[in-house]
Amino acid sequence: MPALLPPPPPPRAASRLLAPTVPHLARLLLTHAPAIPPLLTAILPASPSLLTPLLSHLLLSHSPPLPALTLFRRLLDLPHFPVPETSLPVLLRLLARSRRHAPLSFQLLDSLPSTHPHLLSVPALSVLLSTSLCASAPGASYAAAVTSFESAAAAWARAGRSFGASELNALLRVFCARGRVAEARALFHRYRDAYPPDTRTFNTLLLGFKEAGHAQALDLFYHDAVLRGFVPDAVSYCVRMDALCKKGRFLDALHLLDEMRDKDCTPTLQVYTTLIYGAGIARDAARARRLFDEMERSGVAPDRGAHNALMGAYVRAKDLQAGMALMGEMERRGIGLDDVTYNTMLCGFRRVGDLEGIWKIYSKMVSSGFMPRTRTTMLLMKVFCENGRPDLGLELWDYLIGKGCVPHRHALDVLVTGLCCRDVVAEAYRCFREMIEMGMAPTERAFGVLEGFLKKKREFGKIEEIRQMMKAAQLEEHQNEEEEQEAA
Template identity: 55%
Template sequence: MNLCENTAAHTTTTLLPLLPSAAAVDRLAKLINDHPLPLRPLLLRHFSSSLLLDPLLRRLFAGHALATKALDLFHFSLRHHHHPPPSPSALSATLHHLSRARDFDSSFNLLEDVARSYPSLLSPKPLAVLLSRLVKFRPFPEALDAFDRAERTWALAGLAFGADEFNALLRAFCAQGRVAQARAVFRQLHHRFPPNARTLNTLLLGFKESGHLVALDLFYHDMLARGFEPDAVTYCIRIDAYCKKGRFFDALELLEEMTKKNCTPTVQTMTTLIHGAGIVRNPLRARRLFDEMGERGLSPDRGSYNALLGSYTRVRDLKSAMELLDEMEAKGIGLDDVSYYTLFCGFKRFEELDGFWKLYRRMMERDFVPRTRTVMLLMKVFCENGRADLGLELWNYMVDKGCCPHRHALDLLVTGLCCRGRVEEAYQCFRQMADRASVPSERAFRVLEGFLMRGQAMEKVEELGHMMKGLQAFAPSSC
């Protein structure tokens, strides 16, 4: 290679964005969790690129960081990092933080700010994130007002507001099984937003989530009578509905119907059927469907493997489940929280504690950060089986990763440690949560207070009371 080519290659390499390492994300998440608001002084020193934003927001969400910190972080990136700017997924993640805290006003203010500065970040996905939470916690008229406000925000950005955004509103109602309200919205607004295939599939999803198979079938046949052509998504929704009701063989007939109508099954279709075979405790059929994916030209993804894992654990075939876990790692598919949670549930259900401890060690060796439900399951098993030491180890591991576990995990850990005389360590865990401005539960407070009083540690009892009063004075109502 001559000098010019070498220089060009070096230039190309340096222009490629360097993805942040897991260690960098862990370190910055811990700094943010420990730092008081505002975050700007910290971020000016340590936040060097918007490439950090997506993994950092995910880590903060898993660690139950304050929503205001996520908002502060996104605003900082929006104003200081333009090459590249924040991604649309970062906007969705920030809205996840805010809507989980039920801070809907700040959510819409953020959307309006983005509409003025970076309108390209607006899409149906962040709107769907916001509406899905709003519909869950706000009355019907407020949801419609929020949709109107979103339409004005899109107009401010000079963007079209059409069927995809309308589908996001319908899906928010349907995901809660509130079909009657979804149909009311459809009747009220369909003349402004002409429905497409996704609209009708979304309504069908609502019937599935409500669990009414008869209503689902009636609506489906009504769709056919109006000239609707079912696609792979339509069939997948119906298959899932039958599987969840234990009607696995009816679901298989739908697969045959798809083939006859030249509607090609997808990976999601086959994964749904594998899960359905697990529900009826038929792991042999689940494995056959899994192997059949290759014959259909489909490559099993992590979801397919997780569905097969579930089929094995339901029938206590934990040996096959662990072999499948090894296969996933050997093929580079990687394990996610669903993989670990599924197996932990299997070991717990059948009281295979040796396997439970080994899987926990394996997870820690892989440097994996579990999500809330897995942390809760681990903490419960540890404390119920006299292994509060492992609970404390998990707590410290999560804190070192920049995550503050959910306050219900703290309930279990404080109780487990105090009952074994480790009151000082329970007190330090309580303080770690309080120092991050997260509000521990009243239960954890009362348990710890009682044990401290028994030990005559009155200074700590008083300090504990001041901490709780200070946090509750500034905590959002949702806490």
């Protein structure tokens, strides 16, 4: 395997000279928790549009939810602060990650009709219903979701908001997303008279059958709905195509494209993207490229998702040079690279053992200032540490911390193990402390590895220090939770 090139200097130091950005605000909030820094309450009222990106950053970086909730409530209390509608679903997702904080979501939503009715939206309802389903025991989750749905209908009514097919679709999606299609169909029959369904309702159920792998049930439901007057649209065809592609029936999916045209149903961007993805599953990169070119000739502009689907087809066919060329094409067209783009190419290079290719992608990602999601962070951390380069894992760690991101606990596990095995215990100790200082408690596994190597170096003072820090972090989290519940 070719050796990785020397890493560039971390870009973190230069960023301190710039004006506060979302990563800086996130770091400021986490390091001052549970207090709210005055800078935040000065910046956000002047720039309300920063609230949703800030909450999204905290969500993607696996930050603890209580600082975000405290900040959100403080902003709700400001008399003329226009809380963005998009901010509430992100906050609810933050709270939903922990079962201990799930009840706070319901209490928060119940307080909004009289003060901020505009925040009651379908995305917020979707997160609320999903939280209700996850927080309940398996046998009681159906009843809990029904109760939450009907409570939401009452809250929407108090706020003077309409409640109909879109909200019913949100309820069905929650069950379909978990493969519980039979219960979704039962809910459809239960509420279809009160909330008359639309085309999206039928497509939601079709999607549920597809995601559950019930291809035969999907066909039966589809044809029965058509007999009852349902007129399929491009989304309906897209769902059926995706089901066929995932069953290895790519040619049958292509026949549906001809059927669409015969019925004057114009193929959309999603339809072409689905077929390109299906060609990738079939490892037919040439057909994927032809579909991509056909899409452009038809006047449908390919977006990032379509490019990523084509890139996935190249990677499955092990044509990584074509994948890199497509990445360059995306940049020339002004189409931003996202985590799917980076992760697709990184997985491709990892599969063939090309560490130099991984380094090129990583360098591009860091130089552009992109913040990877957890799966990409974990992939890079494992590649670096498993190939004897924990120094690069440390560079990645410092890069993420510098952007106000709290890396996942398992990333710390890998990094601490890699650094300690290379006798870089001091840096492992520093990273361990940084995670605690950012409000997250490391895993017992990371603590055990670090403790063992500190014992070998007879640094018993540091062992006692990190032990006390972990206890303090766990106690602080418990106390914050109790304070939030009392305040609610």
